[in-house]
Amino acid sequence: MERRRFVQLGLAISGTAALPGAHGAAASGPAGILDAGVLQQQAMMAANRLTAHALASRYLARIARIDKAGPRINAIIELNPQALQIARDMDRERQARKVRGPLHGIPVLLKDNIATADRMSTTAGSLALDGVRAARDAHVTARLRAAGAVILGKTNLSEWANMRSTQSVSGWSARGGLTRNPYALDRNCSGSSSGSAAAIAAGLATLAVGTETDGSIVSPASICGLVGIKPTLGLVSRSGIIPIAASQDTAGPMTRTVADAALLLNALAGTDPDDDATRDAAGRATDYTRALQRDALRGKRLGIARNFFGLNDDVDARIEAALAVLKAQGAELVDVQVPNTDKYGNLETQVLLYEFKPGLADYLRRYAPGARIATMADVIAFNRKHADRELRWFGQQHLENAESKGGLDSKQYLEALATCRRYAREEGIDKVMREYRLDALVAPTGGPAWLTDFVNGDHYGGSFSSPAAVAGYPHVTVPAGQVRGLPVGLSFVGAAYSDAALIGMAYAYEQATLLRRAPTFPATVNVTARG
8 A cells, every 4th residue: 555545544544443442542551552453553653652572572461461371262373483573673674764554563463274484383273284384475474574564473273274073163273272252251252263353352463364265254253343354255365375165265354443454455465376366356456445434335225134134133133223323324225135045055065075185285285395294184094193182072074074075077066166156146146236236235244152062062153154155255244242242243245356345334334333342351241131
């Protein structure tokens, strides 16, 4: 982003996102600094009231106090031993009047399936990759370094991005243990970007990057009271990210505000020669901060996806209140049904299983050539050999099913992929948006956090993630308040490359409500409290 636009944006946004526990105390004391957003932190550094080194140091102190002790959130799987040196380097550049942009000196956490060619491991939470350092940076890592971000560490995740077992416990990995929800420590963060969500909710860094195949950004973001963006497939490179499925995988921002998410997406988006899906990204990507307009909902025609309501009365009531805000902000609301969402659920799983095996082998060959595993079969064998640690809570049915699949030229795979795309795109999102002349679809992102249960595994409360995930279309979730002390999110979904428009709508809603509340780390929640 050009310097003039950076300055204009700072003047426009500074002070507008005064969220309790987030941006409100940006200029007062260490706690306020850590809970502030990118532009507030940048303003303090520009005024010589803060250094990147001091900011990183304070986040590291908070991690020691909250993540590794105290409530023990356990969101961080590994800290970057070079973080403070990187911060010092960014301070020297600033002193030399070389500021790379809005992320210069800003601490960022990466999900531990994103390769970093440094002294940290990249493991997807598996002990099979413990200690394995990537041969080179993932494309998104390289872009963040070029933007001047300070990579503070890696976040825990559901092992193998929650594609290991049919009875998994989200937020648990053999290497990292269990990440706990900052809003109720006995409840789940959802998966698979659980550590990224919990870390940003708890104020352990300014920004985090998560990854999603289906719900793994938007669900934990919603459950942890954050903004999450699953970009259009191909807007952000997947090179160097331990994969599940190339037809659906993407990285994306997880932040406390829409403004921070837009700034982070600016840094992440772009063409990568190693990822064919991104060949049009350079022409499609834009300055997403230009979408941050308070009147962005005015005149928008929004389809309320009623077939994603009805799973939780309290969540529905919260979202109905959100719809009233959308209408008050000038949006026209139309009740709709997203068609054919019941026709690709099992087929989607089959597509993911087919793509997982070759995708993993390719990643290991290119980014972890010295690892003790090279194939899906090796992972399965490793887990059996170390069952006391890897299989102590649940099995590896998805890995075994993926191993049994044929190649990507098999008729069953090709037919399943084509069917999923048809029902999610032209006979799904595209169809309803065209018939009703919609700018976006809106629905509850999902239910509130469930109790973590190592006996029965996860029990989700519904989700709006699959239509956009299967279609490869953008999805933005923004805090919509709380149900019995647990956050819930409001989702905006649109057509391919409508990311900027969705960001604008989410920002207008956020600024009209300012509903995010910082967590207080209770052991549990008072389930008799309705709000």
